[in-house]
Amino acid sequence: MSKLMEQIIPNRTLTNGLLNGLNAQFQSAGPDQALLWGYRTFGSDMVLGTGFGLSGMFLIYRLWELGIRIPIFYLDTHLLFDETYALKNRVEQRFGLPITRVSPELTVEEQAARYGDKLWESNPDRCCYLRKVRPLRNYLSDKKAWVTGVRRSQSESRSDTQFVEWDPENEVIKINPLASWTSDKVWNYIQGKGLPYNPLHDEGYPSIGCIPCTQPVNGEKEDERAGRWSGLEKTECGIHLSSRKNVE
Ligand code: SF4
Numbered sequence: 403m404s405k406l407m408e409q410i411i412p413n414r415t416l417t418n419g420l421l422n423g424l425n426a427q428f429q430s431a432g433p434d435q436a437l438l439w440g441y442r443t444f445g446s447d448m449v450l451g452t453g454f455g456l457s458g459m460f461l462i463y464r465l466w467e468l469g470i471r472i473p474i475f476y477l478d479t480h481l482l483f484d485e486t487y488a489l490k491n492r493v494e495q496r497f498g499l500p501i502t503r504v505s506p507e508l509t510v511e512e513q514a515a516r517y518g519d520k521l522w523e524s525n526p527d528r529c530c531y532l533r534k535v536r537p538l539r540n541y542l543s544d545k546k547a548w549v550t551g552v553r554r555s556q557s558e559s560r561s562d563t564q565f566v567e568w569d570p571e572n573e574v575i576k577i578n579p580l581a582s583w584t585s586d587k588v589w590n591y592i593q594g595k596g597l598p599y600n601p602l603h604d605e606g607y608p609s610i611g612c613i614p615c616t617q618p619v620n621g622e623k624e625d626e627r628a629g630r631w632s633g634l635e636k637t638e639c640g641i642h643l644s645s646r647k648n649v650e
Contacts, residue, residue: 421566428565433579434464436565440547440577441470447546448577449473451538451641452501454489455610456588457551457580459597464579466497472549475502475541477641479533480510481522481612485602492598504541506533522614530639533612538641539572547575552642555584556609556626559637585626611639 428436440448449472450465452458462474476490494501506513513521513532521529542548554563569576580588585608592599602610606618608626617632619625630637 421564421568424566425564428579429582433461433583434468436577436579437461437464437468437470437549440549440575441468441472444547444575446472448549449475449542449545449547450549451475451477452551453477453611454486454493454600455551456585456592456599456603457553457583459493459592459599460588461549461551461579462493462497462499463595463597466499471499473502474499475504477534477537478503478505479612480505481533481614483600483602483610483613483616485600486610489598489600496598502541504537506537508532520614522612526615526636527640530641535571535640542572542574545574547577548572549577549579550642551580552578553580553583553585553588557628557637558625560642 424439428439450458450461452462452474453476465472465474490501493499508516513529517528517532518524521532548569552560552563554561563578563581565578565581567576567578591597600607600610607616608619609630610616611630615630617630619628
């Protein structure tokens with residue numbers, strides 16, 4: 403492991419062979435080892451991004467338990483549910499961790515004045531770009547690694563998620579410690595530890611984003627992210643898998 407790290411850091415060269423080696427190790431080692439490797443490698447140039455979903459709550463807790471203190475941030479589109487903001491406050495109080503708010507350049511009103519009302523209906527890719535993708539890129543511009551809660555089982559489009567990946571959009575190493583975990587496994591852990599979670603999960607929302615683009619799902623017939631941009635072809639906002647179509 404340390405040999406791989408040494409090869410990655412000095413010249414930032416990530417070959418497929420190096421990535422394959424790391425990913426093979428994390429497949430059996432579990433999420434803690436991915437977090438510890440990331441911290442030993444990148445220190446506080448590694449950050450955790452969360453939307454306060456189940457995976458995010460797991461990762462916040464594991465970082466706290468492991469004594470890893472790195473910046474934690476969320477993308478505040480100004481369109482999140484009250485329950486999400488309340489959970490953010492609860493997490494800060496319980497774990498004593500400040501969580502950085504990353505905001506878009508435009509308020510919702512300014513966006514409406516420039517691009518039209520309810521841009522999430524007329525051009526959701528542009529809306530996501532303005533409110534999520536670009537703020538994320540700006541925030542990550544001086545970081546080296548980004549920890550996420552992305553899991554393969556969340557949707558078909560995420561099924562090939564690796565534990566460690568190069569993110570060419572943001573030019574950082576992306577670490578997905580829960581890549582191989584199922585929702586049930588994360589959920590059991592959250593409940594077993596009595597960790598806080600978003601109460602909307604109990605109301606049929608397995609995945610929670612902005613209010614206009616989040617719906618409850620139809621039981622177990624649909625995948626976890628089926629309630630996001632329901633009725634549209636869009637399945638991703640673009641921060642994990644690019645959905646940009648000339649929106650700049
Ligand atoms: S999820 Fe919807 S409201 Fe939120 S940024 Fe994307 S399009 Fe806009």
